[in-house]
Amino acid sequence: MNVTKIGYARVSTEDQNLNLQNDALTKAWCGEIYKEYASGKSTLARPELANCLRALRAGDTLTVWRLDRLGRSLSDLVAIVNDLEKRGIAFESLSERIDTSSASGKLIVHVFASMAEFERNLIRERTQAGLAAARARGRKGGRKPSLSDDQIKQIKAMLKDPGNKVVDIAKQYGVCRATIFNAVGPIKPERSVS
Template sequence: MSSTTKFGYARVSTDDQRLDLQRDALRAAGCSRIFEDKVSGSRVSRPGLDLALSHLRSGDTLVIWRLDRLGRTTHQLVGLLEQFERDDIKLQSLQDGIDPSTALGRAMLQIGAVFAEMERNLIRERTKAGLSAARARGRLGGRRPKLDADAIDTARRLMKDPDLTMGEIAERLKVDRATLYRALGRHQQKG
């Protein structure tokens, strides 16, 4: 590969979100390959980013849609910027318009990272406050279980058939095997 290869990195926080907008922008920016994650930016383990970083060589450019796609904490971003500087890797953020190859650009990235981290902390605080208020009114937060009591009863009836595996039962109920085991365990604890 040439010393001026552009690699793209796209990330969304949940499986419900789509990567199309970021993919299109990264392709338009000339990225030869795009690496992706569907995981929170605050997570330490981001396999797509790790793979992208393993492909970067001196002179390459990592292109991202926006700064917060690369990392959510100042510590993460500063660490990556220091690594890029050591390894002579350029960073291009399409929406932020910041050039980290200059002292002012690096400072702007760090300031941007501080604000992104502050925004994330504010969202976390508001979410916790909202959940506390809902609990005070007797409501529980979180996702609804994928399997209700009827589905769990169906699973238990199917489990009596020695010819069916747990995988087949989960498939019939349209859930993963791990989801089925969790639901059975939760239902057993309640009962």
């Protein structure tokens, strides 16, 4: 089996340059370096990362200059590294000196995974507490209704006239037909809904 070190370098904009990362990855013996000019917000918005991950084979090592070059959030980073581990691929971050081919590197990644889970639980708890506090003040969560109670009454009155079409009423109130149906309930079949 041919073991390869593959590098991944990323900067957020084309105004920045990859020289520092490229030099560090070359010095670390990366045979190939995938270079990306993209925000790290979403893995989907990083086509070179996708290409890099596809190129890696069992026994290879993915090397980055710093952890934040691979994932913007801790949970994103942990998900990528866990996927690599399942595929038999090691991960190395040069600045933080993390190498999952060693026991201590694997331990650090597991600590990161625990921290990511802890962070998700904190967010969930804060969200639940905020919703409970809002409910205690009489507020409901969710999106503001598209139609007020008065508008729904007006629409129901308009629908009593078979000459009024649902599509025209929807346009008048700036909503779609589905919003009208959701607001007023079923409309008699003899009425024209188009």
